[in-house]
Amino acid sequence: MIEPRPELSKLSDYVPGKSMDEIRAKYGLTDVVKLASNENPLGPSPKAKEAYLKIVDTLHLYPRGDAPTLINALADFYGVKTSQLVLGNGSDEIIDMVGKAFIRQGDNCVGITPTFSVYKFTTLSNGAEFIGVGEGDQKTDLNKLAAAINEKTRVAFICSPNNPTGVYYTGAELKEFLDKVPSNVMVFLDEAYSEFATAEDYPRMFDMLEKYPNLLINRTFSKIYGLAGIRLGYAVSSEQVIKAMWKIKPPFDINLAAQAAAIAALSDKDHVKRTQELNAEGIKVLKPFFEGFGFKVLPTQGNFICVHIGPKAKEMVQFLEENGMIIRGLTSFGLPEHVRITLGKPEENKFLMDLVEKWVKG
Numbered sequence: 001m002i003e004p005r006p007e008l009s010k011l012s013d014y015v016p017g018k019s020m021d022e023i024r025a026k027y028g029l030t031d032v033v034k035l036a037s038n039e040n041p042l043g044p045s046p047k048a049k050e051a052y053l054k055i056v057d058t059l060h061l062y063p064r065g066d067a068p069t070l071i072n073a074l075a076d077f078y079g080v081k082t083s084q085l086v087l088g089n090g091s092d093e094i095i096d097m098v099g100k101a102f103i104r105q106g107d108n109c110v111g112i113t114p115t116f117s118v119y120k121f122t123t124l125s126n127g128a129e130f131i132g133v134g135e136g137d138q139k140t141d142l143n144k145l146a147a148a149i150n151e152k153t154r155v156a157f158i159c160s161p162n163n164p165t166g167v168y169y170t171g172a173e174l175k176e177f178l179d180k181v182p183s184n185v186m187v188f189l190d191e192a193y194s195e196f197a198t199a200e201d202y203p204r205m206f207d208m209l210e211k212y213p214n215l216l217i218n219r220t221f222s223k224i225y226g227l228a229g230i231r232l233g234y235a236v237s238s239e240q241v242i243k244a245m246w247k248i249k250p251p252f253d254i255n256l257a258a259q260a261a262a263i264a265a266l267s268d269k270d271h272v273k274r275t276q277e278l279n280a281e282g283i284k285v286l287k288p289f290f291e292g293f294g295f296k297v298l299p300t301q302g303n304f305i306c307v308h309i310g311p312k313a314k315e316m317v318q319f320l321e322e323n324g325m326i327i328r329g330l331t332s333f334g335l336p337e338h339v340r341i342t343l344g345k346p347e348e349n350k351f352l353m354d355l356v357e358k359w360v361k362g
């Protein structure tokens with residue numbers, strides 16, 4: 001028998017949101033809506049679709065692994081050097097590359113919890129320990145995260161806006177944290193949902209990269225750009241960090257279609273604006289709706305809301321699912337009484353509200 005590495009025994013399987021096909025088949029439904037995976041309800045950017053279709057005759061060719069056109073477009077977009085950027089097959093792969101390049105057996109990584117599960121997964125799969133610091137659905141002071149760092153710490157993970165709570169950190173809070181963190185500890189700032197943030201003090205952290213070479217900003221085309229299916233994420237950091245990540249990156253993992261679609265999506269300001277407007281509308285409607293039934297809605301800066309339903313949260317998720325509405329119960333995040341709901345189109349939000357009302361009224 002071929003034994004896997006011992007680290008693997010500590011890993012639990014990733015629990016993705018349920019798919020619409022799965023629910024259609026399970027309950028014999030035709031109308032199913034999924035507001036469970038923080039996808040863009042408007043679909044992909046139309047410009048990205050057009051670019052995607054155009055490359056169809058070149059599918060027999062290998063992509064340029066270094067994706068120079070996309071890298072140049074991103075460098076221009078953010079005002080950083082091309083040598084400060086690396087791409088991943090989804091930002092999941094960015095996290096994976098950080099693990100491979102920087103996390104050693106016996107190290108530890110720290111992170112604010114509850115949060116996106118892949119930070120812990122990557123830490124454990126590289127033989128390190130994950131130390132979560134958190135206060136349930138409340139915002140955790142970054143001083144507590146700083147206090148958890150010790151001589152074995154390699155990476156501090158912060159997700160802002162945080163999945164699943166929607167909590168964010170200001171520039172002042174992050175700067176104070178960065179000032180405390182030893183320069184040999186990477187601060188992995190996951191900004192997957194940054195484009196949805198509307199708070200005036202939500203920071204532009206690219207300006208801090210020069211002062212803090214241990215800062216890495218993680219972003220994705222999966223959310224605001226509506227391209228989760230093509231798998232494209234990217235990281236911006238100091239040249240030395242980025243160089244190490246290119247070294248361990250699989251050579252052709254950023255495919256032709258992803259490169260073409262992302263370049264087009266980046267310039268599609270209209271699609272971004274429409275998505276942001278739809279998101280703001282969704283918050284405006286769903287927040288008072290849930291609060292009207294006495295449920296606590298956490299303030300969000302993402303494209304989802306986190307709602308405290310109480311001990312019957314699982315029952316509500318099940319009821320919605322049986323009726324064709326998929327949302328995300330948060331037991332696997334350590335919040336069994338909460339649910340996370342992606343903000344949808346008006347008709348999808350209405351479908352959700354009608355079902356929730358039906359459930360509440362029994």
Ligand code: PMP
Pocket residue numbers: 037038089090091092093116159163190192193219220221222228231232233
């Ligand atoms: N970071 C966060 C905070 C996420 O919620 C997700 C996906 N839900 C990811 C990263 C990974 O996204 P992707 O691999 O699609 O870029």
